[in-house]
Amino acid sequence: MDKFDAMRIFVEVAEANSFVAASRKLDLSAPAVTRAIARLEKVLGVQLFNRTTRHIRLTDTGARFFDDAKRILEDLEQAEAMANGSYIQPKGELTITAPVLFGQMHITPILTEYLQANPAVTANALFFDRISNLIDEGMDIAIRIGPLKDSSLYATRVGHVQRIVCASPEYLKEYGTPEHPSELTDHRIIQATTVEPSTSWRFSSPKGKVSVKVTPRMNCCQNGAAICAASHGFGITRLMSYQVGEELKAGVLQRILKDFEMDPLPVNIVYLGGQKANAKIRSFIDLAVERLRANPFIDH
Amino acid sequence: MDKFDAMRIFVEVAEANSFVAASRKLDLSAPAVTRAIARLEKVLGVQLFNRTTRHIRLTDTGARFFDDAKRILEDLEQAEAMANGSYIQPKGELTITAPVLFGQMHITPILTEYLQANPAVTANALFFDRISNLIDEGMDIAIRIGPLKDSSLYATRVGHVQRIVCASPEYLKEYGTPEHPSELTDHRIIQATTVEPSTSWRFSSPKGKVSVKVTPRMNCCQNGAAICAASHGFGITRLMSYQVGEELKAGVLQRILKDFEMDPLPVNIVYLGGQKANAKIRSFIDLAVERLRANPFIDH
DNA sequence: ACTATCTATTACATATTTTGAAATTATCTA
DNA sequence: TAGATAATTTCAAAATATGTAATAGATAGT
Numbered sequence: 001m002d003k004f005d006a007m008r009i010f011v012e013v014a015e016a017n018s019f020v021a022a023s024r025k026l027d028l029s030a031p032a033v034t035r036a037i038a039r040l041e042k043v044l045g046v047q048l049f050n051r052t053t054r055h056i057r058l059t060d061t062g063a064r065f066f067d068d069a070k071r072i073l074e075d076l077e078q079a080e081a082m083a084n085g086s087y088i089q090p091k092g093e094l095t096i097t098a099p100v101l102f103g104q105m106h107i108t109p110i111l112t113e114y115l116q117a118n119p120a121v122t123a124n125a126l127f128f129d130r131i132s133n134l135i136d137e138g139m140d141i142a143i144r145i146g147p148l149k150d151s152s153l154y155a156t157r158v159g160h161v162q163r164i165v166c167a168s169p170e171y172l173k174e175y176g177t178p179e180h181p182s183e184l185t186d187h188r189i190i191q192a193t194t195v196e197p198s199t200s201w202r203f204s205s206p207k208g209k210v211s212v213k214v215t216p217r218m219n220c221c222q223n224g225a226a227i228c229a230a231s232h233g234f235g236i237t238r239l240m241s242y243q244v245g246e247e248l249k250a251g252v253l254q255r256i257l258k259d260f261e262m263d264p265l266p267v268n269i270v271y272l273g274g275q276k277a278n279a280k281i282r283s284f285i286d287l288a289v290e291r292l293r294a295n296p297f298i299d300h
Numbered sequence: 301m302d303k304f305d306a307m308r309i310f311v312e313v314a315e316a317n318s319f320v321a322a323s324r325k326l327d328l329s330a331p332a333v334t335r336a337i338a339r340l341e342k343v344l345g346v347q348l349f350n351r352t353t354r355h356i357r358l359t360d361t362g363a364r365f366f367d368d369a370k371r372i373l374e375d376l377e378q379a380e381a382m383a384n385g386s387y388i389q390p391k392g393e394l395t396i397t398a399p400v401l402f403g404q405m406h407i408t409p410i411l412t413e414y415l416q417a418n419p420a421v422t423a424n425a426l427f428f429d430r431i432s433n434l435i436d437e438g439m440d441i442a443i444r445i446g447p448l449k450d451s452s453l454y455a456t457r458v459g460h461v462q463r464i465v466c467a468s469p470e471y472l473k474e475y476g477t478p479e480h481p482s483e484l485t486d487h488r489i490i491q492a493t494t495v496e497p498s499t500s501w502r503f504s505s506p507k508g509k510v511s512v513k514v515t516p517r518m519n520c521c522q523n524g525a526a527i528c529a530a531s532h533g534f535g536i537t538r539l540m541s542y543q544v545g546e547e548l549k550a551g552v553l554q555r556i557l558k559d560f561e562m563d564p565l566p567v568n569i570v571y572l573g574g575q576k577a578n579a580k581i582r583s584f585i586d587l588a589v590e591r592l593r594a595n596p597f598i599d600h
Numbered sequence: 601a602c603t604a605t606c607t608a609t610t611a612c613a614t615a616t617t618t619t620g621a622a623a624t625t626a627t628c629t630a
Numbered sequence: 631t632a633g634a635t636a637a638t639t640t641c642a643a644a645a646t647a648t649g650t651a652a653t654a655g656a657t658a659g660t
Contacts, residue, residue, distance in 0.1 A: 001302065001646085001647085002302045002303055002304065003302060003303075003304035003305075003376075004303045004304055005303075018607080018608095019607075019608060019609095020606085020607060020608080028648095029648070029649055029650085030607085030608075030609085030649095031608090031609075031610080031648080031649070031650090032647085032648070032649080033608095034608060034609060034610090035609095035647085035648095038609090043380075044380055044383045044384050045384045046383050046384045051607090051608070051609095052607085052608085052655075052656060052657095053606090053607055053608050053609080053654065053655035053656050053657095054606070054607050054608075054655075054656045054657060055607080055608095055656080055657090056607090056608085061383050061384075064382060064383065065379060065382070065383045068375075068376075068378075068379030068382065068383075069379065071375070072372060072375050072376050072379060075368075075371070075372050075375065076372050078368075079365060079368030079369065079372060080343075080344055082364060082365070082368065083344045083346050083348075083361050083364065083365040083368070084344050084345045084346045084361075085346070085361075130438050132438070133392070277371075278368070278371065318636080319636070319637060319638095320635085320636060320637080328619095328620095329619075329620050329621085330620090330636080330637075330638085331619080331620065331621090331637090331638075331639080332618085332619070332620080333637095334637060334638060334639090335618085335619095335638090338638090351636090351637070351638095352626070352627060352628090352636085352637085353625065353626035353627050353628090353635090353636055353637050353638080354626075354627045354628055354635070354636050354637075355627080355628090355636080355637095356636090356637085601660100602659100602660085603658100603659090603660085604657105604658090604659085604660095605656100605657085605658085605659100606655105606656090606657085606658100607654100607655085607656080607657100608653100608654085608655085608656100609652105609653075609654075609655095610651105610652080610653070610654095611650105611651085611652075611653090612649105612650095612651090612652100613648105613649100613650095614647100614648080614649090614650105615646100615647085615648070615649095616645105616646080616647070616648085617644100617645080617646070617647080618643105618644080618645070618646080619642100619643085619644070619645080620641105620642105620643095620644100621640100621641095621642100622639105622640085622641090623638100623639080623640075623641100624637100624638075624639070624640090625636100625637085625638075625639090626635105626636085626637080626638095627634100627635090627636080627637100628633105628634085628635085628636095629632100629633085629634080629635100630631100630632090630633085630634100
């Protein structure tokens with residue numbers, strides 16, 4: 001028996017929710033379908049369908065295997081097409097995660113471009129500021145900012161960003177521009193909790209590390225709110241450089257204490273299994289690397 | 301031909317760089333190997349190996365297909381292992397949220413049982429009475445009481461509970477047992493704010509909905525305090541049926557106005573991404589569903 | 601309650617494919 | 631040039647797959 005054929009039959013049956021319907025669609029006899037499924041179940045040692053003589057229904061494991069089978073068949077189809085040189089469009093579901101603002105600002109445009117070019121792919125963009133487990137949560141690709149820990153993953157570095165301190169020119173004009181981190185204690189501070197959860201802001205200088213305890217007048221659990229408040233001249237905040245690229249360029253915000261910034265944080269595209277990633281994932285990564293490397297708000 | 305077998309043979313041949321060596325390793329005859337590869341090449345319409353009668357060497361497309369084939373076979377192996385359940389040993393961190401009292405009374409015992417059975421899992425139980433976003437807060441599983449809104453989540457219904465009105469027999473003896481919601485205005489009311497945040501208590505009767513404005517003598521933001529106060533005969537309170545199962549059974553509290561109770565509220569176990577739910581999550585859900593369905597304080 | 605109908609499954613004879621031993625061909629090494 | 635060995639082909643036996651027809655079970659409509 002060809003296992004892949006059996007899987008194709010299985011997928012068809014599961015979608016049609018009927019053996020006969022699937023047999024008609026696949027141009028097979030009904031017994032052929034029954035037998036294919038029966039064998040698959042025997043090989044797996046698991047019931048895939050609950051059946052009566054008139055109805056069938058996927059079991060829980062069946063439903064899980066259905067997803068797997070579908071993905072694997074798609075993957076196989078791609079691989080075969082690749083081998084014989086006939087290009088076929090990637091299809092299926094692509095799940096990607098990134099920090100909230102990074103995702104919104106820098107990944108979304110890439111993703112829409114990718115989706116436009118690959119109409120058969122549906123995307124799942126999960127932007128949040130906590131680190132998730134790629135495998136557990138079924139992610140295909142993650143954007144990570146900062147040093148990497150999990151070494152079982154493959155990563156491509158696309159540049160680096162920095163924690164920067166900034167305020168609006170109006171604010172600085174009125175209250176003065178700090179020349180040393182220690183002066184921050186006298187200023188109105190806007191705290192973006194996702195960037196810098198602690199109220200000790202750490203800096204580095206030629207003379208070594210400096211830690212300054214700030215007392216925020218405003219706490220934002222949303223970075224966007226901190227940007228907004230700082231732009232309106234309320235005070236000084238600390239953010240990621242990629243979050244305020246536009247504002248810095250437009251002069252709405254001004255970068256200060258540049259000489260005391262900590263080491264830059266790498267930006268990585270992280271994914272499972274190196275060259276083993278399939279066409280869908282590889283093609284997205286290729287595009288993303290290219291676009292992110294060309295992104296003026298990410299340093300290289 | 302079984303394409304799956306053919307691919308396995310192909311991978312083996314490519315790794316051994318020899319047909320005979322692969323045949324020995326796979327316990328097959330040499331012709332079987334030759335034929336399998338020949339067929340695979342025919343199906344793909346592509347040369348996979350350059351061969352002389354004495355040597356073989358992967359072609360470029362062969363090398364690429366080798367990577368793909370290996371990945372697909374691994375993926376399939378995983379999927380099969382997943383299906384027949386042989387691989388799963390849950391491990392990692394499991395984060396679960398539930399309403400405070402529901403968690404304390406009904407989830408904690410299940411969780412401890414689960415942790416005992418799965419020593420490699422650590423749990424994070426977050427019990428609070430506000431609804432949190434599963435994704436944002438990194439929850440794996442949530443227990444939700446009431447109708448579900450977020451349809452992007454998967455849910456398994458385990459039963460239903462009700463808002464019930466109750467008081468101690470002593471109190472009822474002294475002050476009388478209300479026969480209609482409207483009589484509540486004359487009674488001492490203990491308000492459990494998390495169950496019924498408004499002071500309008502809504503009921504349903506054969507004649508339609510009834511809303512009664514109560515004036516609580518005591519406001520509890522902790523359900524446990526309301527239970528305690530009612531048990532001591534202070535007054536009438538309104539709680540969830542699962543919160544006072546023991547008290548009702550022991551006769552410490554007595555359920556009143558039963559004919560005017562609103563429709564029952566479903567109890568659901570909610571989790572992300574069905575097929576992607578991993579062993580850790582699935583196994584907990586399996587256990588929790590079983591235990592909760594057997595729970596006498598939850599109706600079915 | 602009964603029957604017609606449709607679905608899944610089994611039985612069985614037939615057709616197809618797969619198999620390995622042996623023979624063949626080609627290349628490398630000594 | 632001969633000997634050795636790898637890949638391939640040949641061929642008959644064995645294994646497998648297939649479709650038709652028959653069976654069994656469930657449902658819907660009368």
